[in-house]
């Protein structure tokens with residue numbers, strides 16, 4: 251039997267070995283929010299991946315190579331033991347991100363996988379499926395589309411082709427599918443990243459969440475886990491859904507608030523945005539995490555929601571005042587500057603468009 255001194259020496263020797271090996275490497279991968287495949291960035295040195303996707307300050311910068319195989323997993327993070335997250339680029343679609351400019355995620359249950367949003371192209375969706383396959387053999391059973399915008403929904407056709415997947419969406423999706431907006435946005439993406447868009451078509455959901463706005467959710471149960479899907483109106487698109495993962499207490503808030511960037515308001519209704527943000531903060535004040543459609547996941551008290559709300563309210567007030575003072579649309583837009591947002595991603599691209607959208611809304615409301 252070893253003496254206490256020998257045991258102590260053996261223990262110290264083991265610690266020394268661990269230190270020489272760079273410490274216990276498993277620790278980061280298991281911590282909530284940790285990046286699960288850091289070797290992705292080593293394989294593609296142009297990429298910068300924040301090591302953690304909860305309350306991150308750093309921005310992800312992921313170059314999606316045009317020649318990358320469809321079976322190569324995308325970088326992915328683990329927010330909770332069963333919950334995985336794709337932390338997309340915070341940018342407009344371009345040849346470098348190839349449509350990976352929004353977030354998505356999936357939850358593994360003992361009876362299958364629930365996917366939230368499909369990323370921006372059929373090819374990215376194939377890589378999402380490769381990522382799911384790297385984590386579990388469980389089949390994909392549900393795809394919940396939070397809204398119809400390209401960066402969230404244009405990979406949906408790939409999940410339809412997979413078979414056995416029930417697609418859940420907002421009733422407004424049906425209006426969007428026949429719209430000019432869909433045709434124009436699909437053409438825009440085909441011009442930019444044609445190969446990735448091959449096989450694209452709009453997908454009508456199998457289940458429409460038509461419950462009253464901000465009212466009772468539709469509940470999905472799979473493998474003993476519960477998902478409450480709320481209809482939060484048409485605040486940002488033709489129809490928006492919020493998903494509450496009841497058991498993990500994680501809320502997928504879609505584009506109801508943006509993190510690490512300026513919001514986009516070219517579609518929807520700014521009055522409904524404010525109402526839905528107030529509902530969100532009231533209903534889920536103590537949630538464990540909120541996951542936006544763009545930017546890092548966040549813990550309470552969810553400053554991304556209060557900050558996006560303040561931006562929208564200020565724009566509404568400013569544009570209403572401009573109209574009362576007789577300013578034209580272009581005068582009002584030219585005068586609108588939000589200095590504290592100026593350094594944020596997509597301010598230059600979106601602020602004038604947001605101002606113009608809200609001016610027209612306020613004009614309609616006043617006359």
Ligand SMILES: [Zn+2]
Nearest residue numbers: 352401505543
């Ligand atoms: Zn979006």
